Amino acid sequence: MNLKNVKNELIGKWASFLCVALVIVLTISIIFFIASKGLAIFFSNHISFSNVFLNTDWFPDRSAAEGGPSFGILPFLAGSIVVSLFAVLLSAPLSIISAFFITEIAPSIGQRFLQPAVELLAGIPSVVYGWIGLSVLVPFIRSTFGGLGVSVLAAGLVLAVMILPTTVSVATDRIKALPNSYKEASYALGSTRWQLIRRVLFPAALPGIMTGLILGLARAFGEALAVQMVLGNVRKIPHSLLDPATTLTSGITMDMGYTAMGSPWNNALWTMALVLLIMSFFFIIIIRLVSKRGVNQ
């Protein structure tokens, strides 16, 4: 090896290492900055923990005469949880059916038409989903079920379509990865295809399917603009599917531009961002636990 090669070797190795190091630095600084801004409401504004997390009153600009400002983010948190769980519930059956269609029922048709269709669904930008929700779904719900139209139902349906590609692609991969012997043994015992799917493949692929659903849930939880457009942004905990509601992401989107940096109101929004960050860690941990279970089985 001549000197030039040795030099190139070192440069290449170190340049690529620096890029990886940058990924680490980036992650740590995101956590650091969001956390420090997100905790400011407790340490700089001295608002109590329970006043933020156990309180349904969101009146960030209420005057002292009326009881002073209140920063309860519970309506936002409740909205996020309700809407994203509802979306997963709606999209789970269709995504599991689609995944089995691609792997077991009609692989050729599935791979030629259904899989590209699912990929294209993933490519449609979220604001476009929001816009279609607003111009088609909301008027439809208003005229069919009454109410304002902007509702948990509208947001759930929009999100259900948005997360479908995530769940389908993860589930498809996991079902494909199952050993062929499962299938052969099941058919050898004389079972029908439906019995094979229901009794053998579905239970075996369940951890993988769960992973897909949780990834979908995480995506729904963090989605901002599509939800904001169809959910109505009413800062109350919803009581029915036709009620409007709000989410953590909508709260941030709506107010961030209008509040001054460092004000208690602004800091409360950063606390919402911190909650979003913590939730995405929570989802990562759950996914790890679920997929570990799959390996041991």
Next chain:
Amino acid sequence: MNARTADKLATGMFWAGALTVIALLLFLIGYILYHGAKVIDWHFLTSPPTNIAAGGGIGPQIFNSFYLLVLSMLITVPIGLLAGVYMAEYAKNGPLVKIIRTCIETLASLPSIVVGLFGLIIFVNMTGWGYSILAGAFALSVINLPFIVRVTEESITGVQKEYKEGSLALGATKWQTIVKVLLPTAFPGLITGFVISAGRIFGEAAALLYTAGMSSPNLNFSRWLPTYPTSPFNPFRPGETLAVHIWKVNSESLIPDVRAVADGSAAVLIIVVLLFNILARWIGRRMQKRMG
């Protein structure tokens, strides 16, 4: 019900599900293109939007979207490519790799609005640039980086072992093997992955609200030098993109023809995303053929 009937019913259910998804996609695309076609003309595509009157276009927004995309790809591709090379070729299983993987996973699962807020602190406030194209490009890069790293790593590890062994056996150094053998062989996968990621971030909006901003100055397309304040290429000016525009006209605009502007913008957005998709498939197929 006997097992045969149940099997037939179930098969019907699977077909119905699959057809539902395909119908859903056809409806969505058809609806957007149908309504968009009524709005899109040369004037709409090239003229700037209006503040209160009807009849505004989306010219600057289209330009900003592409400019932002190119800038962010210029940042992400070299970094992501090198990081992917490290993960595929240099990383040894150990605590460091575990940390890196956790970081990539964390970045990939961050809600985009959180990335946007991080961008607001760092790229907008700390740098003093204010709402700017460059701040937006960095925010998009943060979103895209984990994806590019993964695509690169997967494409390189997908290269047949014999290629690498052959190169090393001929006396090539590791870096020569990476640059002259592994990367060229992985090229089709890399390009396809990059184009798909470009399509993905073209429609991104939440991360841009508070980085690239929600306004666009009047652009003077005869001033190309990036240092002019009204130059389209000035990276320090705010730059509202198409996706952000759709959101903004719906939530806080005063124009009477919101519906038309949003229909047209959504159609343009979808057409570009479709083109990126077709391009990615076409490149993938063509390259595969050429490489034999």
